[in-house]
Amino acid sequence: MAKRFGKFNGVPLLFTLVWIVLFALALYFFDQSVIAFMGMLVSLILLYYTRGSKKLKILLGVLVLLVIIPLVAGGNRYYMEVATQVGIYVAMALGLNIVVGFAGLLDMGYVAFFAAGAYAYAIFATAQANEFIPGGLFPLSGEWFWPFLIVGLVVAAIFGILLGLPVLRVKGDYLAMVTLGFGEIIRIIFNNLDKPINITNGPQGLTPIASPELFGVRLDTPFYFYFIVLVVIAFIILANIRFEHSRLGRAWIAVREDELAAQSMGISLLHTKLAAFATGASFAGIVGVIFAAKQSFIDPTSFTMMESIGILIMVILGGSGSIPGVILGASVVTILQVQLLKEFSNFLHTLQQSGLLNLPNQLDPSKFQRLIFGLLLILVALYRPNGLIPAKRKKNDLEAIKQSKHASESLGILSKLSRNKPS
Amino acid sequence: MALLEANGLTKKFGGLVANENVTIKIEKGTIAAVIGPNGAGKTTFFNMITGFYEPDEGEILLNGKSIKGLRPDQIAERGITRTFQNIRLFKEMTALENVMVGVHSRLKAGLLGILFNLKRVQEEEEKARVEAYKLLEYVGIEQIANEAAGSLPYGLQRRLEIARALATNPEIILLDEPAAGMNPRETVEMTEFIKRLKSELNLTIILIEHDMKLVMGLSEYIHVLDYGRKIAEGTPDEIRTNKQVIEAYLGKSASEVS
Numbered sequence: 001m002a003k004r005f006g007k008f009n010g011v012p013l014l015f016t017l018v019w020i021v022l023f024a025l026a027l028y029f030f031d032q033s034v035i036a037f038m039g040m041l042v043s044l045i046l047l048y049y050t051r052g053s054k055k056l057k058i059l060l061g062v063l064v065l066l067v068i069i070p071l072v073a074g075g076n077r078y079y080m081e082v083a084t085q086v087g088i089y090v091a092m093a094l095g096l097n098i099v100v101g102f103a104g105l106l107d108m109g110y111v112a113f114f115a116a117g118a119y120a121y122a123i124f125a126t127a128q129a130n131e132f133i134p135g136g137l138f139p140l141s142g143e144w145f146w147p148f149l150i151v152g153l154v155v156a157a158i159f160g161i162l163l164g165l166p167v168l169r170v171k172g173d174y175l176a177m178v179t180l181g182f183g184e185i186i187r188i189i190f191n192n193l194d195k196p197i198n199i200t201n202g203p204q205g206l207t208p209i210a211s212p213e214l215f216g217v218r219l220d221t222p223f224y225f226y227f228i229v230l231v232v233i234a235f236i237i238l239a240n241i242r243f244e245h246s247r248l249g250r251a252w253i254a255v256r257e258d259e260l261a262a263q264s265m266g267i268s269l270l271h272t273k274l275a276a277f278a279t280g281a282s283f284a285g286i287v288g289v290i291f292a293a294k295q296s297f298i299d300p301t302s303f304t305m306m307e308s309i310g311i312l313i314m315v316i317l318g319g320s321g322s323i324p325g326v327i328l329g330a331s332v333v334t335i336l337q338v339q340l341l342k343e344f345s346n347f348l349h350t351l352q353q354s355g356l357l358n359l360p361n362q363l364d365p366s367k368f369q370r371l372i373f374g375l376l377l378i379l380v381a382l383y384r385p386n387g388l389i390p391a392k393r394k395k396n397d398l399e400a401i402k403q404s405k406h407a408s409e410s411l412g413i414l415s416k417l418s419r420n421k422p423s
Numbered sequence: 424m425a426l427l428e429a430n431g432l433t434k435k436f437g438g439l440v441a442n443e444n445v446t447i448k449i450e451k452g453t454i455a456a457v458i459g460p461n462g463a464g465k466t467t468f469f470n471m472i473t474g475f476y477e478p479d480e481g482e483i484l485l486n487g488k489s490i491k492g493l494r495p496d497q498i499a500e501r502g503i504t505r506t507f508q509n510i511r512l513f514k515e516m517t518a519l520e521n522v523m524v525g526v527h528s529r530l531k532a533g534l535l536g537i538l539f540n541l542k543r544v545q546e547e548e549e550k551a552r553v554e555a556y557k558l559l560e561y562v563g564i565e566q567i568a569n570e571a572a573g574s575l576p577y578g579l580q581r582r583l584e585i586a587r588a589l590a591t592n593p594e595i596i597l598l599d600e601p602a603a604g605m606n607p608r609e610t611v612e613m614t615e616f617i618k619r620l621k622s623e624l625n626l627t628i629i630l631i632e633h634d635m636k637l638v639m640g641l642s643e644y645i646h647v648l649d650y651g652r653k654i655a656e657g658t659p660d661e662i663r664t665n666k667q668v669i670e671a672y673l674g675k676s677a678s679e680v681s
Binding site for chain 1: 473474475494495496497499500504505507511512513514515516517519520523524525526527528529530532534537538540544547548549550551552553554556557558561565568569571587588589590591592593623624625
């Protein structure tokens with residue numbers, strides 16, 4: 001970007017502010033406008049590229065998400081629903097980003113962990129658990145939603161480790177195939193685990209799953225889920241950022257870049273890959289719990305291979321390994337998937353009904369979802385091979401290193417230096 | 424007792440015998456070279472020492488303890504590190520981060536410690552950064568600390584790879600063709616640099632090299648492999664006049680002529 005525009009050094013702050021106000025108004029005045037909604041999301045991208053201090057930008061971003069959007073669109077079920085859906089996918093994509101983006105493990109069965117989290121909550125938050133645990137204790141009340149966020153995390157992480165142990169013996173394309181298979185196996189197990197003991201209720205699915213409750217208030221509208229998802233995303237982003245520049249994050253990237261060299265640096269391949277699998281899985285687990293609570297109904301069809309591939313597309317499209325990129329990728333794909341195409345379809349339908357257009361049913365745009373994703377991916381691969389916002393490593397502040405209080409210590413092998421050199 | 428002992432190592436790939444009954448002893452604080460014509464099994468030998476291949480037969484002892492069957496990362500932790508014939512850096516990472524990866528096994532931060540950004544973890548990271556920077560200074564490339572490793576010129580990549588290996592705090596460093604692709608001046612610099620590693624850091628160095636000037640000028644002891652077998656060992660002077668070695672390199676008639 002910087003290269004092509006010469007002196008591109010960020011969007012002026014004023015422009016961003018005007019943009020935010022403009023689309024906030026649009027969101028307020030138009031009831032179901034995808035354009036207004038997208039404009040609001042674009043304001044976050046603008047913010048990312050805006051000139052100014054990081055703190056101010058983050059503050060503005062939080063303001064937009066926590067105050068402006070709920071204020072102008074909070075009463076609008078449609079906007080809140082779309083925003084929550086986008087949020088759920090952003091959170092999942094960020095989880096997959098750890099596995100695919102950082103550690104370079106092509107996981108095509110990611111949705112299995114999402115399913116594990118969703119079922120962990122759904123089984124106990126419906127009467128289903130009574131089928132195999134006597135005592136009639138279930139369904140649990142909505143207050144249990146909160147501890148179950150942790151339960152979902154742990155269950156999914158365990159799934160991640162159990163799947164990872166056999167699967168991580170293979171690499172590259174083979175890993176993709178094996179994870180694809182395992183993802184399907186998990187779904188089929190959930191589909192068939194209604195006999196001999198009925199645990200998942202099989203293809204009939206589970207319903208009604210208890211909505212979250214907080215201090216006796218039932219949080220069952222998209223408005224509340226919007227906030228729950230925001231908090232979870234904030235947590236996942238924070239985790240992503242901290243991992244990225246940590247001992248573990250470096251090990252992940254080292255393994256991605258060169259397994260042999262990573263090993264000879266003392267990095268255990270198995271531990272490192274398992275950690276990536278478990279971490280990525282645990283995020284999907286949390287999101288699964290939220291998804292189950294939000295939908296109030298789940299069945300195995302929500303967790304097909306296409307979902308896994310969809311999330312993978314978000315990561316690759318946005319920029320594998322790049323946190324802002326993945327957020328953008330997930331937003332773009334979700335909006336395209338759930339809104340734009342549907343919207344366009346509806347528009348064509350109205351034209352058809354009014355007799356202006358005679359479109360055969362087969363040409364309904366919402367049927368071309370995968371085709372459009374395919375084209376999108378090809379375009380990105382051609383023109384932005386590293387994704388919409390490519391990953392880049394943070395530069396270290398060398399002055400700070402030189403000024404560090406450890407700068408005078410002799411560390412590691414160089415401690416031999418002071419012994420051998422008379423100074 | 425030798426620091427590193429390889430006793431009767433044999434490695435076969437199907438019908439190909441890459442190493443056959445190779446016995447090599449390395450004394451502490453010396454520079455040893457493993458030489459031989461292309462395909463003699465030098466890199467296979469390195470790969471067995473560093474755990475990438477498990478020997479079919481034989482034993483590897485470090486300080487008298489067997490390290491055979493350990494994984495490469497476990498061997499790295501025990502103090503044997505290496506560089507690669509065809510430089511293997513983490514290309515997307517900065518030079519500084521590459522070296523920080525080398526410090527990995529001496530850091531303790533776990534998943535939760537990182538997630539909650541504990542004081543202890545921050546401290547450890549800062550130390551690792553300083554150590555990595557100092558290593559870059561030591562090999563003389565601190566000015567490129569923030570460049571992506573993949574974008575560096577060849578000579579600097581070689582140095583960076585050595586800095587990264589040093590970050591594991593090794594006792595023994597295996598250099599696989601450290602001067603490959605270098606011009607004569609760079610080769611001389613590399614020779615001096617390897618000497619410094621030994622004298623200043625007490626390192627034991629084993630190198631594979633084709634540049635005979637570097638090998639003869641640098642190593643105190645030379646082991647010669649040919650067709651997977653060790654055909655000679657000795658000081659540079661002994662090797663230079665060894666009939667079998669000349670034969671292996673130049674063919675039979677050459678040794679008859681000389």
